[in-house]
Amino acid sequence: MRYLLLCGVLLLSGCSHMANDSWSGQDKAQHFIASALLSVAGNEYAQHQGIGRDRSAAIGVMFSLGLGASKELWDSRSEGSGWSWKDFAWDLAGATTGYTVWQLAQH
Template sequence: MRITVLLCGFILSGCSHMAQDKWGGQDKAQHFIASAMLSAAGNEYAQHQGLNRDRSAAFGVIFSLSLGASKELWDSRPDGSGWSWKDFAWDVAGATTGYALWQMAHY
């Protein structure tokens, strides 16, 4: 886990520019919904692969957040719209909501 945090810090320090966006809007809803769906799908996939409840939950959330971070990294390139911590915050909220909904549906 420590290595992951350090790696993320290293990668994110190289963002070429930051987005100047707002907290609300259709873009944020899309980040939230996509992250929730990806988290739930990752949970389901991991459970079908034989992982226990805790590991499948971790897999689902990490799967969703890694795709969200990758999208923001893509946006941070010179031709992109810029890294958005607000988008990523909505990704985190969506991933945890997807995890919670999946857990409630299965237990």
């Protein structure tokens, strides 16, 4: 886990430029909804593969956040819109909401 975190920090430190965006907007809702759905899908898929409930939850959230981070890394290219911590914060909120909804549906 430490190595994964270290790789993430090193990758993110190379962003070519940052976005100048607001906290609200249509793209923020899209980040939230997509991350929630990806988290639920990852949770459900992992559980159908015979993985335990707690581990499935972690896989779902990390799947969602991994795709969100990849999208922001793509945006950070010189031709892109720039890395947005605000977009990533909405990704995090969506992934945790998806996780919560999935957990509640399991009871």
